[in-house]
Amino acid sequence: MTDVQPPVLEGSRCGVCDNVAFPRSRGCQRCGAEAMQVIDLGRRGTVWGFTVQRFAPKSPPYVPPADGFVPFAVGYVELPEGVKVEAVLDCDDVADLEDEAVVELVATTPVPRFTTTRVFQEV
Amino acid sequence: MSDVSIIGAGLSAFGRQPGVSGREMAVSAIRSALADAQLQWGDVQVAFGGSDGAGLADTLVADLGLTGIPFTNVKNGCATGGSALVSAVNAIRSGQAQIALAVGFDKHPRGAFDPRAEDWGLDAGYGDAGLMVTTQFFAIKIARYMRRHGITDQTLARVAAKAYRNGVLNPNAWRREAISEHDILTADMVNDPLTRYMFCSPGEGGAAIIVASEDVARSTGLRPVQLLSVATKTRRFGSFEVFSPAVQGTGEPTSVSSDAAAEAFQTAGVRPDEIGVAQLQDTESGAEIMHLAECGFCEHGEQEELIASGATEIGGRIPVNTDGGCIANGEPIGASGLRQVHEIVTQLRGEAGDRQVAGAPKLGFTHVYGAPGISACTVLGV
Numbered sequence: 390m391t392d393v394q395p396p397v398l399e400g401s402r403c404g405v406c407d408n409v410a411f412p413r414s415r416g417c418q419r420c421g422a423e424a425m426q427v428i429d430l431g432r433r434g435t436v437w438g439f440t441v442q443r444f445a446p447k448s449p450p451y452v453p454p455a456d457g458f459v460p461f462a463v464g465y466v467e468l469p470e471g472v473k474v475e476a477v478l479d480c481d482d483v484a485d486l487e488d489e490a491v492v493e494l495v496a497t498t499p500v501p502r503f504t505t506t507r508v509f510q511e512v
Numbered sequence: 513m514s515d516v517s518i519i520g521a522g523l524s525a526f527g528r529q530p531g532v533s534g535r536e537m538a539v540s541a542i543r544s545a546l547a548d549a550q551l552q553w554g555d556v557q558v559a560f561g562g563s564d565g566a567g568l569a570d571t572l573v574a575d576l577g578l579t580g581i582p583f584t585n586v587k588n589g590c591a592t593g594g595s596a597l598v599s600a601v602n603a604i605r606s607g608q609a610q611i612a613l614a615v616g617f618d619k620h621p622r623g624a625f626d627p628r629a630e631d632w633g634l635d636a637g638y639g640d641a642g643l644m645v646t647t648q649f650f651a652i653k654i655a656r657y658m659r660r661h662g663i664t665d666q667t668l669a670r671v672a673a674k675a676y677r678n679g680v681l682n683p684n685a686w687r688r689e690a691i692s693e694h695d696i697l698t699a700d701m702v703n704d705p706l707t708r709y710m711f712c713s714p715g716e717g718g719a720a721i722i723v724a725s726e727d728v729a730r731s732t733g734l735r736p737v738q739l740l741s742v743a744t745k746t747r748r749f750g751s752f753e754v755f756s757p758a759v760q761g762t763g764e765p766t767s768v769s770s771d772a773a774a775e776a777f778q779t780a781g782v783r784p785d786e787i788g789v790a791q792l793q794d795t796e797s798g799a800e801i802m803h804l805a806e807c808g809f810c811e812h813g814e815q816e817e818l819i820a821s822g823a824t825e826i827g828g829r830i831p832v833n834t835d836g837g838c839i840a841n842g843e844p845i846g847a848s849g850l851r852q853v854h855e856i857v858t859q860l861r862g863e864a865g866d867r868q869v870a871g872a873p874k875l876g877f878t879h880v881y882g883a884p885g886i887s888a889c890t891v892l893g894v
Binding site: 408409410411412416418419437438439440441443444445446447449450451453454463464465470471472473474475477483498499500 | 623624626628629635636637638639641642643644645647651652653655656657700701702703704705706749750756757758759760761830
């Protein structure tokens, strides 16, 4: 058995005004301060907004999956720290993303990826 | 501050023009604006302009004449035209010049824009994952807005159908065929809830505006339109923009369009309900809906009834995008902001032909919005 660490997104918290940024920032967008503390962001959040990418984006830069493009959901997940993070959203049905659905982080690269908790619990 | 007026406005043709360069379109727009103002190129004392991807504006002098004037390149995304206009206005106000030119142009290849993640300060992974797609942003924003404010798909279709109808009436538009709301709604979905006919397409065209001091504007034979205000803004903290890896802050996002519009109205001493004709950035039909409220023409959520009532039609209470907007004219990034000003100048002069707003409107408004969170607004009057 290997110990698999759950994925985690790294953000930053402003040392002056507490504003939380993702990705980690060199300066605070709210107050302009430079003192940033690197923090791990919460792994569970709610869907703030989303759409569905129905057509394959232009390649390059898009790298489609090995078995070809399938439409995917993309949106923003509001984390407990208040920041809304852009992410690919895995789900069985896009309707599952409605009503501020709860989602959980499953990958951090190439971009953050969250999944609906229902799907997550089935895994 | 001294008064500044628009004394000349010109457009090139819009839409696909094989074999014609963006720079040639710019020259055509400038010559058209000069003719409108009854001026020669040698009369222009300072110039500002740019394109997003069709070359440098200051090279246009090779075709216009080497008169030695200062000519500054502007590159400000969708606000390129607006920023050039602000600079031209300030040149008049400062006394640097009596006659100044603003020009914008572009010639984009077919298909969606394909920006590089690295150019936007993002990790290359955003490109690999298929997130460097501008249309996703517009869809996420309007989808959330529709849920919160009770806007329906039918309203999205109404706005697009109006754009195509107005395009039919505009001899210079790219799209000149009406498309029914049914065909708009059932077209291929690009990013839910937006179908392909709800979006503008990257396009081609040039637009030029000549501004002048009060003394020059009083010359006989001119049809000056007063520039009551022009405001450009960048985003404040907490805004939601194209290619944002995150939206920071709590509560509802701030709007740079609201900021720019509010400043333009305040400087002009004009209220939104006094405006007789408006141009609002319609990158897609959802944008026009949201910008109606962001710019102060209605409350959030009122658009559903307002648009169904026909208020934004040419014959309505507040006609919006009478020339067909970006949806019917396409989006040559550098040119769109000045195309909007051209349309309002044309309407306020009563020269808009089949698409003329009745009742001789006295006040007009223009609004552009673009990445990465910029907006430029003007209030014009006669």
